[in-house]
Amino acid sequence: MTTSTKELHVTTGATVWLTGLPSAGKTTIAYELAGRLREEGHLVEVLDGDEIREFISAGLGFSREDRHTNVQRIGFLAELLARNGVKTLVPVIAPYADSREAVRKRHQESGAAYLEIHVATPVEVCSVRDVKGLYAKQAAGELSGLTGVDDPYEEPESPDLRIESQNQTVQESAAAVHALLTERGLA
Numbered sequence: 001m002t003t004s005t006k007e008l009h010v011t012t013g014a015t016v017w018l019t020g021l022p023s024a025g026k027t028t029i030a031y032e033l034a035g036r037l038r039e040e041g042h043l044v045e046v047l048d049g050d051e052i053r054e055f056i057s058a059g060l061g062f063s064r065e066d067r068h069t070n071v072q073r074i075g076f077l078a079e080l081l082a083r084n085g086v087k088t089l090v091p092v093i094a095p096y097a098d099s100r101e102a103v104r105k106r107h108q109e110s111g112a113a114y115l116e117i118h119v120a121t122p123v124e125v126c127s128v129r130d131v132k133g134l135y136a137k138q139a140a141g142e143l144s145g146l147t148g149v150d151d152p153y154e155e156p157e158s159p160d161l162r163i164e165s166q167n168q169t170v171q172e173s174a175a176a177v178h179a180l181l182t183e184r185g186l187a
Contacts, residue, residue, distance in 0.1 A: 056077070
């Protein structure tokens with residue numbers, strides 16, 4: 001491989017959208033994958049859903065409309081970064097299929113690569129992990145509208161990859177996404 005080919009290869013951007021329930025492992029997998037990609041010389045950004053809500057989508061609630069707006073904002077940023085050579089990892093619940101499809105369409109229209117990864121961890125496993133204490137708050141009646149419990153989560157029907165994080169390590173999950181990127185000529 002010549003230097004110019006390698007440089008072109010390394011600067012190919014893509015959005016990797018990791019969707020799944022709260023505490024499914026989306027963010028953990030994204031950061032593991034980000035480290036691996038950076039070691040290989042890729043430009044990488046992780047658009048963490050919690051950070052986006054704090055800085056870009058502050059003031060939005062959790063109604064269907066607000067969730068859609070939040071996903072579209074994140075999708076816009078991801079597409080912008082991806083078409084400018086950045087591997088953009090997006091660990092965001094994005095509970096509605098139509099919102100995710102609109103993001104995919106935005107990428108298709110610009111020619112930016114888009115991969116949807118369903119981190120398909122069962123709600124029973126997520127509620128035990130309960131990284132942010134959301135399931136405990138919901139069970140205690142302190143929280144309503146928890147995705148996958150008392151608010152809908154529309155599972156992707158045909159994601160580019162489905163990961164069952166309860167059956168493998170974080171490293172194995174990240175390696176599966178990396179393998180898909182490699183297969184698609186993006187890593």
